[in-house]
Amino acid sequence: MDHNILGRPALASQLRPDAAGLRRAHTYTNPMKRGGIVRQFGFRRGSSGQALILLAVAFLVLLAFVGLTTDVGILFIYMGHLRRAVDAASLAAAAQYREGRTISEMTAAAMQVMHLNGVDPGTYTIEVDICDTAPGDRRLCTTPRRKLVRVTSNLAVPTAFLRLVGVENIQISASSIGEAASLDVVLVIDLSESMAWDAPPGDPMRDPSQCNAADPTGADGFKGECQPFEEVKRAASGFVNRILNRPAGAEEDRLQIVTFANGWNSDPDLGTQYRFIDYSDPLHPRPRWTSDAGEALALINNLNIYEPDTCYTPANSVPPDSVVNEYYGPCRFYNSDWSYAWLDCLSCWDSGDWSALPTTNIGGGLLRAGNMFAFDTRQEALWVVVLLTDGMANATDREEEDRLDDFSTYPIGFCPDAQDTPFPVFPLCQDEDVTTRHGSGHAAYDADDYARDMADFVGCFPVNPAASCGGVTGQGAIIFAVGLGEGVLENGCGWGTCEAHSKPYGATLLRYIAAVGYDGDASSDPCDSVSDYTEWCGNYYYAPSGPQLSRIFEDIASRIFTRITH
Structure with missing residues (x-):
């Protein structure tokens, strides 16, 4: 009994715990009760806020x-x-x-x-x-x-x-x-004797010595009465006032004036010369810019057209005291009644070569204009050349070996067709085909070729020039070309040798110059589609007479553009 009593409870206590024990064990081992999961993952009451x-x-x-x-x-x-x-x-x-x-x-x-x-x-x-x-x-x-x-x-x-x-x-x-844009402007002006041809033959005002001397005080605003040259002065003066429009000390723009007639005379009124010269070094004078409108206007007012001396031969050793005499090159020839006739060239008759007679050295004027940008250079400035002429290119600068007193060195300059007999035949120093273009070493290289080469020198770009420039690196300047009067429209068919295509000698050249000066590329000529040579196109202008020049120069001034920097 003891064995049964003592054994059974012991076995029961091991195998069947009481209810409290079961609850305690169950409570301890069940994690899903009484927030056990919250405690397991570290949350506390109030953390959700x-x-x-x-x-x-x-x-x-x-x-x-x-x-x-x-x-x-x-x-x-x-x-x-x-x-x-x-x-x-x-x-x-x-x-x-x-x-x-x-x-x-x-x-x-x-x-x-x-x-x-x-x-x-x-x-x-x-x-x-x-x-x-x-x-x-x-x-x-x-x-x-x-x-x-x-x-x-x-x-x-x-x-x-x-x-x-x-x-x-x-x-x-x-x-x-x-x-x-600050401007460096070169004004290139033709002084040839035809700048008095508005006066009819026989009129004293057709004589350069007479019209230059008329109105010496400039009562009408300008000295002299040569027409259309007085209107050239008026238009050029208006242009200067537009460009140099501030006091000299405060003016940012600069101007040079180049005048041209023949290509060999050192007299600035007869040859092709700069008009503003720096003489601070008397042994080495050099061209200079001016920013003084007063100085420029005074110079323009005092310009005279080409006025050579009176003709005579060396045999006339004792001419009248009142007559100034000339033999080489152009001279003023008078009729027996001392009325002015025309320019003659006595040395030309004797030499049989007329290259010393013409007085429209367009190429020489452009050459000096292009060289001017090398003096006191301002790379940031806008370089502009304005060329005005009333005719065709018929003269050039002389070659180094040319001597006026040695006929064996003739022709003077580049004038291959100067041996006309007995009289000079239009056109002088130029062939009869404006479409031809010869290199400087060619026997037919003439005044027209020379002027075109100088246009390339002025207008072609210094870097990566256009193919039409033929490898020439130029100054990259803008060129405006202005033709004045019927002389630039002359094709020779009326009284000289007719141009091969009936094109005008002067205007065709001026359009080429303007095309190069428009964008550095003559092949992209804005005038290509314009057959009327009296019509403005690109940088080419035409004035039938002097009074129209002021409007042209005003238009040129207004086209000068502005630039921007930061």
Whole structure:
């Protein structure tokens, strides 16, 4: 019994624990009860509220970044718009500077362009400066002087999201310096005796010695009464006033004047010469630029057309005291009643060569114009040549071995067809086909070829010249060619040798010069489709008479463009 009593409870206690034990064991081993999972993963009561706060903060930060990105994008858009508007405004102000306007007028022009570019008048400020208003600013006050205008604008840009934190707008600024291109201009003027041919034959005003001396005080504004040359002076003076429109000390533009007649005379009124010369070194005078309008106007006023001495032969050892005498080259020939007849050349009769007679050295004028840009060079300036002539090229500079007093060295210059007998036949020093082009070593190389070569030298680009330049590297200058009167339209068919294609000798050459000077490439001539040689095209102009010249020179001045720098 004891055995049964003692054994059974022991076995029962081992195999069947009581209910409390079962609950305790069950409670301990069941992790799904009473928040056990919360304890297992580390959460506590109240932590869910903190997570919501963190999520809210993260959302606000993200929203701020989105808003900042949006406002920065808006700023970039406005900045690009403002820079474009200010660039345009600086060009507009520079154009007014070109016209000699005041600061207030430049500012008004700049503001108008800002408005046209969509900038709200109430949202920006603008300031316009030139060297005169900012004398210490090295960007505006350069040496030598340049036509620089700075436009600065501040713009208030409204914000989209930053206004939520109190930032209503952000100020941005843009500045641009516009430049009315400083000019280096060479004015090349024909002085040939035909500049008096508006007067009919027999009229004293056709005589260069008479019309040059008339009206010595310039009662009508200009000395002399040679026509159309007086109108040439008038137009050239108006052009000078447009180019040199500021006091000499403040003027940024520069001018040189080259005059041409024959190619061998050292007298500036007879040959082909620079008119502004620096004599500071008497042994080595050199051409110089001028920025003084008064000096240029005075020189133009005192210009005379080609006026050689009176003809005589060496046998006339005792001429009348009142007669100045000439033998070599052109001279003034008078009839028995001392009325003026024409230019003659007594040495030409004796030599049988007429190359010393012509007086329209277009090529020589262009050569000096091109060389002028090598003196006190300004690379940043706009180089411009304006050529005016009333005829065809019939003379050149002389070759080194040419001597007037040695007939064995004739012809003078490049004039292969000068041995006309007994009289000179039009055209002189030029073949009868304007479409031909000979190299300088060719036996037929003439005054027309020489002028075209000099046009290439002036107008072809110094780097990568056009194929039409034939390998010539030039100055890259702009050339305007102006033909005056019926002489440039002459094709010889009426009284000389007719041009092979009935084209005008002078105007065809001038169109070539203008084409090279238009874009450095004669093959892209804007006049190719224009058959009327009296019509303006590209850089070619024609005036039937003197009074039309002023309008031409005004048009040339107005076409000078502006440039922009930052």
